Structures are given as C-alpha cells and as structure tokens.
Amino acid sequence: MKSILSILLLLAFTASAQTGKITGKLLSEGKAVERASISLAGTAFGAWSDSLGSFMLSRIPAGTYQLRVSCLGYDDAEQQVAVKSNNSLTLCIVLTANDVLLNDVVVTGVSRATQARENPVAIMGISSPAMERTAASDLMDVLARNVPGLHTVKTGPNVSKPSIRGLGYNRVLTLYDGIRQEGQQWGDEHGIEVDAYDINRAEVIKGPASLMYGSDALAGVISLFPYTPDMDDGKLHGKFVSEYQSNNNLVGNGLRIGYNGRKFLFVLRGSYRMANNYRNAIDNRVYNTNFDEKNLSALAGFKTNKGYSHFNFTLYSNLQGIPDGSRDSLTRQFTKQVRERNNDDIKSRPLIPYNELNTYRLSPLHQRIDHYRIYTHHFYQLGKGNVDIIFSLQQNIRREYNHPTMPNQAGMHVRLNTLNYGLRYDAPRLGNMEVTVGINGMLQQNKSIDATDFPIPDYALYDGGAYWYAKWKSGKWGVSGGARYDLRRVQWKDFFVRNNAAAGFDEHVALPDTANAVLQFPAYDKVFKGISASVGFTFQATRDIGLKFNIGRGYRAPNITEMASNGLDPGAHIIYLGNRNFDPEFSLETDLGASARFSNFSAELSLFNNHIQHYIYLTMLADNNGNPITDAQGNKTYQYQQAAAQLYGMEAGFSLNPVKLRGFSFDNNLSVVYGFNKNEIYEGKGEQGAYLPLIPPLKIWSSITQKITTASKWFTSITPKVEVEWAAKQNRFLGLNHTETPTPGYALLHIGLTADIRYYKSRSMQLYIQVMNLLDKVYQSNLSRLKYFEYYNQSPNGHSGMYNMGRNICVKLVLPF
Template sequence: MNPFKYLLCLSLIVFLSGLANAQVGILKGRVTSATEAKENISVKILGLNKSVKTNQIGQYTFEQIPVGNYEVVFSAIGYQSKKERVTIDKDDQLLDIEILLSESSLNDVVITGVNRATELRKSPVPIAVLSQKIMNQSVSTNLIDAIVKGIPGVSAVTTGPNVSKPFIRGLGYNRVLTLYDGLRQEGQQWGDEHGIEVDEYGIARAEVVKGPASLTYGSDALAGVINMIPYNPNFDDGKLKGDFTLNYQSNNGMAGSSLGLAYIKNDWKYTFRATGKAAHNYYNKVDGYVYGTGFREYNLSASARIDKKWGFSKTALTYYDNLMEIPDGSRDSLSRRFTRQIFDNGDDIKNRPIVPEDELKSYTLNPLHQHIQHYRFYNSSQFKLGNSDLNVLIGAQQSVRREYNHPTVPAQAGLYVVLNTLNYDLKYNLPDFAGIESTFGVNGMFQSNRSKAATDFPIPDYDLFDIGAFYFAKKSLGKVDISGGIRIDRRNINWNNFYVGTNAQTGFGQQVTANTPGAELQFPSFNKNYYGLSGSVGLTYNLSEKLLIKANLARGYRAPNITEIGSNGLDPGAHIVYLGNRTFKPEFNLQQDLGIIAYLKDADISIEVFNNSIQNYIYQSRLTDAAGNPVVIVPGNLTYQYQQAKARLYGAELSINLHPSQLKWLTFNNSLAYVVGLNKDESLLNQHGQDAKYLPFIPPLQIRSEIKLTAQTTKGTFDKPYIKFDAVFSADQNRFYALDDTESFTAGYGLLNAGLGSGIRSKSGKTILDIFIQCDNIFNTAYQSNLNRLKYFEYYNSSPNGRSGIYNMGRNISFKAIIPF
C-alpha cells in the first residue's frame, strides 16, 4: 500500500474517532442520605433507557452518553424519588445528590405484579407493602398471620395456630398465588390443613397484589398475589453481619429462635439462616387446651448472588420441615374434655379415652400428626443487553406430605404424597420506544404428584404441564400513567387408571395394579387441556403529588385444581372425604377496581372499591342424601362435594392513617375491610332460597384501629421506644352458605391488644438489641372466627355448655428479642 495513502487513512480514522469521542460524555456522581453514602440506589437516564445502581460507597457512573440535555431519576424503596436535569458535553459531568426518606409509601418501588420494578404510585393495580419492622411488632406463629394483621382485605382460613391459608377479598386456596422471592410456591396448597412453607423470620418484605394478576403469572392468581421477599444484604464490602432472634409466646408455649448471617466480598453477597420453633397445644377459656394443635418447625436457607456489569445472578436453596398434630375435636359428651383415638378398626368416637392433663401441655407430638417437608432450589438472573434486559428464573421444588392417622400402627402414613415441580420464567424488558416500557414473557411449570406407601388416596397420581405467554406495556402521559397487556395460557392435566385394594395383613387400603384380585378403579384415567385468555388495562391519574385516582379492569383465569376435578377419597388431615368433578370448566373473572389515595400533611387516606364477577366459580358443599341427612362414606369424617356456579363478589377497603405534623410522636391508624360473596346459581337459589344465597368462607366486615406513641429521639439507652394499643372488631357473619349445614352463623367479636418495644443502644451509640412485647386478646375473649375450620370440628348436636366446635386462641403474650451483630 502507498505510504501516503496509509497515513491518510490513519489520519482519517483518528479524526473520526476524535469526532466520535467529542459527541459523547461521562456522567458520574455520589448519592447520600443524611450525609451517609447509599448503596443500591437506582439511577436512570430518561429517554436512553440506561440505568445503573450505586455501589457500596454510593457512587455511580454512566459512560458513552451522547451529548445533550437529559433528566436523571434517582429512586429506591423507602426514599423519595428525585429528578434532576443535566447537560452532557464532552467533559465529565459530576452530579451528586441527596435523597430523602419517604414519608409515604407512594414512592416505594415494588417488583410484584408488573413487568419491572415500578413505583407504587404508577401502578393502577392495588398493591400493598408490609415491612419486616411492622411484622416484628405483631404476634404471629406464621407469616400469613402477620400479613393478615397488617394489610386490609387479606384474611386467612386457619386450622390451629400453625396453619393459615391466605384469602384476598374473599377468595383463597389456588386463587391466591404465593411467591417466594418471585418463584411461585408449589406445596399442595389446595389442601385445608397445612400452611405456606416459608420461614417467617427470613422474610424482609411482603408485597400483596389485590386483584387478578393472571396477566403476569397465569393460572392461580385469580384473587391476587403474595410475594414474600427474603433479606438482601446491603452494607460495606468485606464485612460479616447477622442477627439472632428469640421469640416466646405464652399461650401455647411457642419458643422460636433464628440465626441469620450475611457476608459481602467484592461482587458476591452471601446469606444463611437457620430457624427452629416448637409449641404445645393452644388454650382458650371455653375449650381449655385444644388437643392436637402442637407443632415443631425447622427451616434452613442459603443464597449466593454476584453482581457484575452484565447484570446479576442469584442462586438459593431452602428447606422447610414441619411436624404438626392433627386435631379432630372428639370429646367426652358431658365434661367436654378432649378425647383421643386409640383404635383403627372398632374405633367408637363416643367411647374414646380422655386426654390426660399433663399431655395437653407437652411438647411431645402425639402419634396422629402431619410431617411436611419442602425443598426449594432456584436461580434468578438478569442479563443487561444494551438498552434492554433479559430476566430468567428457574426453580425446582419438592413437597413431601405425610399424614399419620393410624394409632395402632403409628409409623404407617395414611396419606403420603410427593409433589415435584420445575418452574420456568423468562421476561424480556424491551428497549423503551416513544416512552413506552414493555415486556414480553413466557412462564409455566412441569409438575408430577405421586402417592407412596399410603393407605388413603384422596387424589390420583397426576402430571401437569403449564405454559403461558404475555405482553405488558406502560407509558406516562403527563399526569396519567397507563398500563396493560394480554396473555394466553394452556394447562394440561393427565393421569392413568389408579387402582386401590386392601392389604390382607393390615386391613388398610393400598395402591395396587389392575390385575390384583379385588382391585377397584378409584380414579379412571383423565387427560384434558385448559385454555385461558386474560389481560388488564388501567390508569393512574396524578391530580397532584399527594392525590391520585386509580382505575383498573382485569380479566383473570384459573384452571381447576387437582382436588376439584380428581378427588375421590379421604384426606386424613382434613377429616373430610372430598368428591371432585372432572367436567369442571376453568374459572374466569372480570374485576373492576377504583381507588382514591391522598397523602396529606397530617393524614394518609385511601379508599378502594371493587366488583368481581366470576364464571364457573368452584366451591365446597357438604353432601347430603335425599332425606337431607349427611352422607357418611368414612365414619367420623365429613363428606364434601365440589360445585360450580356463577358468583359475584364486591366490597371495599378504607384506610385513614393520622400522623399530625405537630405531634410527630403520634400515629392513629384505622382500616376497614368489607366483602360480600353471592352465589348466582339461579336453579339452586330457586330451590333453596336464602340458604344458598351466599358463598362459603367469606370474611365479615372487619375494622382495625391502632394508636401508637413513638419517641423521636433516643432516651438514654432506649432508641425510639414506642407503645401502642390496637383493637380488632369483627361483625356478625350472617351472610353464609347455609345449605346442608355447610356453614353456620358466626357471632361478631372485639379484641383489644397492646404492645411496646425499643432498640437498646450501647454507650457508643450502636444498637445492640431490639425488643418487642405484645399482648393479643388482653381480656381473654372467647370467640370463633368464621374462617376457623376448627369451628366445625364437632361430633354432637348439642353440648352441656351450649358451645359448639373449637374456639380461637385466648390471651397470648409474645416476647421477642433481636440481637444484631
């Protein structure tokens, strides 16, 4: 090549490179709050879809930014979002800012129910957030109980203190999708008699979507979503931090302890937690100690996360092990003292022996109990692809459930099922186009359930494959934020012929092959696909920074679960024989939500109303014969048959939280939740009238009030001590499903609670201890919640004291201490 031409080309390249370099610049800076550097603050340049997070010393950097004028947004959970204008030229541009703690939750960033992390104020879907701090200040024996006490519109069906199934606005079971760190929880949640397999001490935050969330998650989110988010460490590099929690509750002697550790080194974050809890039977003044409600629970969890310029990857595993007794409510007819089963064949409920007093307060579990184990392993990763990113979540779960109901052979499980699930979830956040943020996603699961060495078989061995795809978009137009999308789902459920027979040696049932003498076909083969089309559209109108109006219209979808279509047998832990219907169609609902939220100088006010119409609603109804007598297939156990009909639910939630600006130490929080559930089966209504008018398991009107006094400064060694009084008022539930005595009237009640707590500081000013003391049901009120399944554990038509069923827990004092280190 001619040397002159070579030099000319080289000069041209250098010139063009310099010209290119002259057209881009660098933006960097530092984020602080109250003079402290803040890590993990999101920094986004609007219009470029470029975002980074601050490092451990609060610094951030953008490189290769085209010259021009931009708006930069700084945001994080618990802080007020801040927007700054900046001009980028060929020189480095420095932008240091200070962000302030948020006085309201409107600016909280949430990750549940939307395509990517977004501010609460921008979401038209009703979403509530509960922090670990608030959960620590309540008495609970499981996480769902803590959420129920903190979020209006959320309730729970309970079977003793350790079993709570979440309901949102009157809908529960498979209609509420529970997530752990974004991974859907699969643990045979269709059952009544065991709860959510999550360590309550390991959850740093809970986010609740109230309303159909099928758009993002597909089936099983008809009522909403509860996302339980574990702790994510955020402190200086090279340090090991942790906490040790001790908790004791007086009513059932519940003793719990939990050790958590976290370590950060370079780009890696590690966590570990181990928890143990044990309790004997709980107490109330009507029943005394309720036999069969003791439990023991153990949890282990660990995670490792790496953050790089290309994104992040987190791998985690959890182990849950719960042994809990099975209550059945059998008693002596005169003394009303609890009795226990000691025979299999020849058992006479009316002649069972009375449980000795010393056993009622023993931590030793009785032979009739459940053993539930849950294993979870998953990886969540994000890959940054220029102005877009790909999010991948892969998880494997195994749920092992054994119910021991044979007193003569305690080691023989009545129910023994193993559920294996592989979850997959891919979301691609597209580059912003014309101010539109959009996401395309595909998610679903593979699932198989197998019975092992059992004697009772309420459901068949089945396989399930689930897949769905969705598109979601949102855009801000001045004061209006608009979002919505569409989704399509397909679910296949199938099983082969399932035969049962009798074990000649034990007399118990067993699974057999088709050619075994005496074999009975309990579950004929089944193969069916279910399809669902769902979507939503909504908007938030920002009248001002402090006043918003939200409206949302959503269509949800839910495929029938395995018990609803396939059950045909006794579930020992529930003491119920379930009968399903394989002709059931998927549920579809259309829900309208309207909300007004105001964050004023001295008060936060919100009102949310909803109307929910459901096609093909599935519910349980007690089975009776032509004469109206209860059908008894297995002696001592109720028989329920699933039904399907149109339904409508409507209601409202109101919150008025007062925080006078001149009295910063005072808060007065009030909430009201109201829902009505109507059965719209015209033929049933024409035949049975009022008895069939309402849906089962609908919570009554409930009002909660809390007055709290919190010191704004440190008082000696006490760091911002507080004292609070709160009350719960539950109205009569006279709107119940009375057909065939499925439900009965539930009287209203009022409970008064009180608590206090404080951080304890050393002389150097470091917090060395957090203490919380709480007393629930101060006056030891005897009451029954209409969502308490034990209310219906009764063997007699009448009793000497005029009481029927089992009552809820009496007075309970909780002592909790958290030692950070």
C-alpha cells in the same frame, strides 16, 4: 439452558468497564439520616446510609437511572440521576419525616420497578419492620394484619391459607423470590411452607394477576422476597431474631449472615420454631395444634456491571399436629383415637391426660412436611433492554400419620416434584413507553408412596403461557395493560385401590395385578386453555391525590382435588368428592381506587366488583333427614359444585399524623366483601344457597401509636401502641346442608411497646412486647375451620367446635449486626 447462560456470562464478562459512582448524604431537619435504603430502580445496585447519613454506589454503568431512598419514619424520596463514565456524582437529599409507614415502591406484577400510585391494580407492600412488629404465629397472619382485604383460612396457629377479597386456596398465588410456591396447597390443612424469619419484604396484589403468572392468580398474588445483601461494603452483616409467645409457649430463633463484595455475595439463613398446643378460656389446651418447624437456606451469587446471577437452596421441615376436635360429650374434654377405622367409636375414645395436652411433643397422629427447593435467577442488561431468567426445582413431601395402632404407617404420603421456568425481556424504553414480553410455566408430577388413603390420584401437569405487557406514562396520566395465553394439560392413568387383608389397610395397585381392586380414579387427560388481559389507568390529580382504574380478566384451571378427589383426606378429616367435567374459572373484575397523602393525614379507598364464570365451591352432603353423611370416625362428606358467582366490596384506610404531634399516629382500615351464588335455583334463598362460602365479615382495625424519642444513651426511642380489632357478625353464610353456620361478631384489644436499644456505636436492636387479645376474649373466626370440628348436635356448655387463641403475650428481639 446452558447456551443461554453461556451467552449471558459472555456478555457479563466482556461488558465495558466505563462506569461511574454516586456519593451523597441524607439529611432531615438538619440531622443525618442513618439506616436508609438507597437503590437504583430495576438494578442490583444498592446501599445503606451510615451514622453520618453518607452513602456510596460504585461501579455503575454509564446511563440514566431512577434513584430511590426509603427509610422508616420518612417519606420515600425519588429522583432521576445521570451517571457518566469515570465521574462521581455527589448528591444531598433531604427527607421529610413522616410516621405514616407506607412502602410505596413495589415490583410484583409489572415489568420494571414501579411505584404503587403508578400501578392501576390494588397493590400493597409490607416492609420488614412492619412484619417484625406484628405478633402472630404464622407468616400469613402477619401479612393479613397489615393488608386490608387479605384474610386467612385457619386450621390452627401454624396453618393459615391466604384469602383475598373472599377468594382463597388455588385462587391466590404465592411467590417465593419470584417463583411459584408449589406444595400440596389444594388441601385444607396445607399451609404456606416458607421461613417467616427469612422474608425481608412482601407485596400483595389484590385482584386478577393472571397476566404475569397464569392460572391460580385469579384472586391475587402474595409475593415473598427473602433477604439479599444490599450493603456493598465487603463486610459480613447479619441479624438474629428471637421470640416467645406465652399462649402456646412458642419459642422461635432465626439467624442470617450475609456478605456483599465487589464481585460475589452470599447469605446463610436458618431458623427453628416450636410450639405447644394453644389455649383459650373455653377449650383450655386445644389438642394437636402444636408444631415443630426447621428451616435452612443459602444464596451464592456474582455480579458484574451488566447484572447478576444468584444460586439458591431452601429446606423447610415441619412436624404439625392434626386436630380433629373429638371430645367427651359431657365434660367437653378432648379425646384421642386409639383404634382403627370401624373399630373406632368416636363417642368412646379415652380422655387425653394433661401431660399430653401440655407438651411440645407431637402425638402419633400428626403430619410431616418437607419442602426442598433449588433455583437460579439471572438478570442482565442485553443491549438497551434487560433479560430475566429463572429456573427452579422443588420437591414437596407430605406424610399424614393417622393410624394409632401403626404410628409409623402414613395414611397419606405424597411426593410432588415441580420444575418452574421463566424468561422475561424488558425492551428498551421507547419515548414514554415500556414493553415487556415473556413466557413462564411449570412441569409437575405427584405420586403416592406407601400410603393407605388416596384422596387424589398420581397425576402429571404441564403448564405454560406467553404474555406481553406495556406501560405508558406522560405527565399526570399513566396507562398500562397486556394480554396472556395459557395452556395446561392434566393427566393420570387408571388408579386402582385394593384392601390388603394382612395389613388391614388399602393399598395402590396397578395393572395387571388389579384382582379384587376398585378403580378409584379412572384415567383422565384434558387440556385447559385461558386468555387473560387487563387495562388500567392512573391519574395523579395533584401531588397529593391520585386516582386509578383497572379492569382485568383472570383465568384458573380447576385444581386436582376439585377434579379428581374421591376419598378421605386424613389430615382435613373430610371425605371429598370432585367432578372431572369442571370448566376453568374466568373472572372479570373492575377496580376503582383513590389515595390522598397530606402532611397531617392520608387516606385510601379501593372498590371492586368481580364476576366469575364456573366458580367452584364446596357443599356438605346430607341424607334424607338433613343429617351429614359421615364415616365411622365422624368425617363428613363434601362435594364440589360449580356455578356463576359475584363478589364485590371495598377496602378503606385513614391515617392521622399531625405534624405538631411528632411521632403520633392514628391508623384505621376497613375491609368488607359480599359473595353471591348466581345460580338461578338459589335466587332469594339467602343462606340456603344464595351466599358463597368462606366469605370474611366486615372487619375494622384501629391503632394509636406514639413514638417517644429519649435522651437516653441506650433507649433511643419507645413506641407504645393500642390496637382494636373488630369483626362484624357473619349472617351471610352458606348454610345449605349445614355447610357453614353463622358467626357472632367480636372485638379484640391488643397493646404493645417497641423499644429501640443502642448496643454498639450507631447500631440498634429492637425489642417488641405485645399482648394480643388482652381481655382474653372467647371468639371464633368465621374463616376458622376448627369452628366446624364438632361431632355432637348439642353441647352441655352451649359451645360448639373449637375456639381461637386466647390472651397471648409476645416478646421479640431483633438484633442486627
């Protein structure tokens, strides 16, 4: 690694000083366009337009580039520019006003910066303004509200696991700044551990993306990009975010400060969020859904005419309640556990007093998650090509406290260490052809530390893959595709568990001291192999209409809990049983898409059909009478199964933006997916085995906004918004052994107001006021795990499980400086 870095640094500092610059002005309808982003695709060169619409990019190596301009409220502009040595290129670019806020330039899953319409896979970008004006208490929920086909499996307001087209958990790969986000994501109650205020842009690939990333991208990729300074002016810039949400009294504040000079740049970021237990009209305050989250990160980098090197550090720390849903059978008030294991009778637990429900203070039974990450990213021109290198060290520590008589003793305490690596080479363009080759992978080790519950063994994982990707474009046609080969080895030694009579809990013991111990996880060593491939076509029929087609093969090795689990996960309140003989999953997905963008409206349609071999899923175990198999605390037992599966569906979007009604927008999107178990024994059985679990119902979002530009010195614009969220009833569920239950449909009404407030010269801050679930609708999402936290067969009020959040008034202030 040191040799590679030395070569890169030598190349960087001996690079030719023959450079030029680009200056220009942005106009629309004769007026200057400020705060527009100007960038050279595939490079680190970028700038913002000032209050006069002017911009400048300096010290650019001679060559031909693709210059791109993006600004909220305007169509993206793109043109090819030729920079000559010691010359200045002056441009005047006219932008077309458009309140359809589409982020068309994306880079995830391809070799170089590529527009979405030129990418045959279904991919969507979400800008920072779009995320800021979306009210939610979790980043994944924010993205799900902006991307049709993306849903979340929820365990309370701060634990949301992404699901793409009906596939979730380890089938969706999350990237942070191009690096795999590796925590304990195999667990139900394990969320995505990143700072929501730190994310400047996000991209979502829908469909197999194993080609570039390997295992765990079977359903798609969510790529999160933290803020990097792009104003090359040698000045400090920053942003302060503050928000409050009334339902759970969430208070959040985030601050970042960045500098981008001639040679060096840095960023410091920090945030703090805390929330009370959320509430609704049925459950009142939902016990143990509060949280306390802190984040800190830093970036330092230097750049030359040939590229850049970035060095990064992030720290995430979260205290999170662990809801279990135990209640009094008559009053339906929440109760709490005060005794241990067999001494704990769930039907006689004491009621929780109001002061413990209405507080930011977490109960003794909670989880603590710490995630540390140090990584470096290097991108340099190498000859006429580019080389991209990443190297990362991550540590994820999770403690789940589930012992009321010994609150400082963690039930589950695991430490996951991960080393990520990646090397990519973008070969010089050859005519209309671009080719990329690369390798990436990870080394991983997970270990239990002073725990009493052991849902998985201590394991080691070695993963690596090599790929090539090619893209050809000529005229209206584009073709892209590639192939990848992966190897993953998973192993662990015999794992013994013995009861410690003095402490009253189980403990991990190792040979030779295994007297009276149980071999909970016999030794395991297996290598998984996978070939991924894809080929796709794009056709730009006219300037406004585009078509795309893609067929891709994805691969996913079974995760650790699917293979090895054999015990209680205290945070999930589930006893899991795995299968060490599972085969890898392989998917073959076909996608067909069409898009149209006209002056008054735009529309998109994406159809998909996905066949999966060896699909892994969970079913509840029942006794001979059909009753769930539980332990003394009512924790149910689930077992992993494997079968062939098929999922198909569509996403569609339509936006109306009449030119004569400047600022008006009527936006709609729809998503639907159907999932079927193709095991012959379940053919025609309906909910008794024919349907897959965790399939979202038909969902429709509709919103109307009207941007009103004012002559006020302070309030430059006001944008009211009305939004309707409608989810159909879900009758296609896995009801075998009561694994799932049907979910009634619901409709939610949201309203909001955005105000741009000028506070200093040309600088503006944004004030967002939103009321989510205005009518305080009582509902349960089909993908909410809290829906199944119920210990009684009957309820006096006719309601079972816990319900989603009620009315929520959200106020957010975003102050750039």
